[in-house]
Amino acid sequence: MSYHKKNLKEKLVEVAWNICVAESWEKVNMREVAKKARVSNTAFYRHLKNKNDLKAELVRRGFEIINKGKKNLTNNFSGYGAHYIRFGLKYPYIYDLMFGNTDLDISLYPDIEALFDEAFDGVIQGVKNFMPNASDKDVMIKAVNIWASVHGLVGILRRSDLQANKDKRLKWIKNNLEEYLKMTTFK
């Protein structure tokens, strides 16, 4: 065991990611992260300014994952939407950090803000391709509606996971995301 680690920052982010994925951000605390990375409580602060910066790292990592799987879905609305929804259901607590409203002041992290905008711009571009003659306003309206429908759906599906599945019809939606999206928003 050496005094200097190779990639402690990566290691710390990795550990925090795992805790957050398995248990939620509330359960991420610096001392536990340090212990799991086998360093002292405050080694962290040589690599990141504070806990909020750690949160930002998780958000960045989330966008990396979601973007990686995105490929050329811009012209395949329902596939694009389903991709986001599946991410939200697979990494609910990371998703909260990325798209929830409470916490992180995203404007403090311009690169992350750019990732967010990039995602939304993808939708706008897709809508533009789909309705090339629409006005900017109508494009925006459609894009916002798509975005809202997708992200709003994650909330319902997650809640239905918690409540001992009150309704089978929600299960149908969950298992048929693309079809649901085509029937509703994506047309």
Add this chain to the structure above:
Amino acid sequence: MSYHKKNLKEKLVEVAWNICVAESWEKVNMREVAKKARVSNTAFYRHLKNKNDLKAELVRRGFEIINKGKKNLTNNFSGYGAHYIRFGLKYPYIYDLMFGNTDLDISLYPDIEALFDEAFDGVIQGVKNFMPNASDKDVMIKAVNIWASVHGLVGILRRSDLQANKDKRLKWIKNNLEEYLKMTTFK
């Protein structure tokens, strides 16, 4: 100043509500709440079990407000949706507690869970009235889509508030909620 207060619980919830509305739940801490209510740090614990219960009280209060304004909007989709959206924009941090996904385990508070279900059932009922011949599945699909579109929109509009208003077209949506809703989901 008497030893026993009349309605300390109400007072404490009120104080917490004000802090949460003005600054976010993160800024609500027991000592500050106690100070503003002019009681000792721990008087609180004679009235509520813990801080989570305080959060639940705010959620309950949020539902009371949102339900009060709801009236007979069940058969007026865009009005109903706009009502929720306006609440979300007026009380963003309360809204997070009510409809966000991170925090409160709502199933620990069956009465709150019931308030939530009541709201969603209102949508289902509205859809049923609107399309009386639709199958249960189709009703559910439409209701979920309405719910998701409304709650998802709050997220975008809130974010656009933060970012020094990147786009005027979002402003249009915000100022014309009903029309936007009619154009998209509510038809």
Add this chain to the structure above:
DNA sequence: AATTAATGTTTACAAAGTAAACATTTTCCT
């Protein structure tokens, strides 16, 4: 009036974020 329940206060502790001072490596410059 005396006992008990309800409600406040004081004291105290533990968890968690992080600053400061100190220690060890590594890097880099001559």
Add this chain to the structure above:
DNA sequence: AGGAAAATGTTTACTTTGTAAACATTAATT
């Protein structure tokens, strides 16, 4: 190579916050 400077870890220590426990006072009940 040798030694200063930068980077990275550790130890200590302080602060904030939630809340438990013991004690005090007022209100309710018999």
